[in-house]
Amino acid sequence: MFQIAKEHKGFGKQILLLAKNELIKKYKGAVIGPLWSVVKPLFTLFVYWFAFEIGLKSAGNVQVIFPELGKAGGTYEYSRFLFMLIGFIPWFFINESIVEGAKSIRLNRQFVNKVSFPVSTIMTYTSVARLYVHIFLTVLMYLYVTFIGGKMKLPGMEEAVSGGIAPSIYNVQILFYMPLMFIFFLVLSWSTAPMSAFSRDFENMIISVMSGIFWLSGIIYDSYLLAGKNPPADWLRKLMLFNPINFFANGYRNCFLYNRWFWEYKTELIIFLAEFVIIILLGIFNYNRLRKRLPDVL
């Protein structure tokens, strides 16, 4: 931790500058430039909208029963696309963070084996570049939720309502979830980036795993899995809580859809925080262990 903190000291302005250049580098030569970072996710969303609103219409709305309330709390029903949209926004960031984060040191090797550079800031500035995009997408998503919204039927309602969701105090939780998400996946890359730089196999392993993780996470379905006729076994539902991607997908829905505070479901929060501590310790351990070996292998 001390080494990483020391490397960041006084480098803040450079991190922002390098982050800006990271975006330029990614989209240079493209006609619409950085707009690509928005177009790509929008297209993905369109594809899923088409699949679930047109093709798989029988999948129906998403029904959610909150574990801390149990069946007695009633079933909340949301339009699938609205539900999905809010889950996708953190997912885009998480997916890119894990995959690109792991590659970051290898792709910036000129800073490792040619000059003396605070290597841990490489992960930070590439991450900040993604955060810019994420903030922009979150704003777009908020506008959509507020002005267009979708169908929902909450317990106690006779009929489903439709339309935009008025801003609420729960929205401010984004100031908790977004920075936490940024830090969590940055810290994760303290482990994955040096390891991927060391062994290309490790990098490929991460990329392969990530291509499947989407379907194991509650992005287009509800990860609490309590609603419906045949909910899965208890241990399986508990296992879902160990996936940090679910924590953030549900967290963003807490802010914009569920009107629920982050501390309401304590089990989920505690499991996440415990994982966070482990990831921090692993990150510090792996970075310090591999930092001095990196210039020799890159």
Added chain:
Amino acid sequence: MSEAIISFNNVSKEYTLYKSDRERFRALFLKPRNPKINKALNGVTFEVNRGESIGIIGDNGAGKSTILKMITGVAFPSEGEVKVNGKVAALLELTAGFSTEMTGRENIYLKGYILGLKDSYIHEIEERIIDFAQLGDYIDQPVRTYSSGMKMRLGFAINVNIDPDILVVDEALSVGDASFKRKCKDKINEIIDGGTTVLYVSHNPESVIEICDRALYLRKGVLMFDGDVHEAFDMYTKVKEEEKAKKAAAKKKK
């Protein structure tokens, strides 16, 4: 007794050579099984005092660049301790280490921050650097648009204008056309005359003797000699001749 600006204390550097990518992957988690180790440096100890000029001589693979890399903070020793007290300007790979999307000017600042310089100080030397590099309007263009000569000039200009405490020079350095080369030589000499500590790597005895009083002679990672530059070269030639004689003898036996 003047203070040591660079000190190597029993420094060794090992490079692990992995037999396959599988071994490499395994080494992430476990200690490698009977790994092949290449010892680039073996128990090297020396000190350099402020203001001294030192030549480093030896054949390819003797460990010269490993020592320079450790002084510039790019590589780290496997054993022992390296201490460097001061700003190091490295005239080694001048075109490397730029952020290619940033402008030349922004790269000056980036480099400055890496060296731990303050904003105000970088601002002060900025014009000097731009002047020296002769980049004209290109200074505000991204570095990726530069020719390799321009990159080199910028790299050189930054390194020599930060008022380094230690200057690391590789003689094999090429910095473009003849007139700029002369300018570089003059600047290097100016820095040396200014009392900066210099580490000079070269195969060419004359240029080392011209600049340095003391030399380190390295052979296969071992420091063979540390002392007067003339004696160092005498030994270097002697060892080389012996080697040649041995080789010839071995050939005869066959």
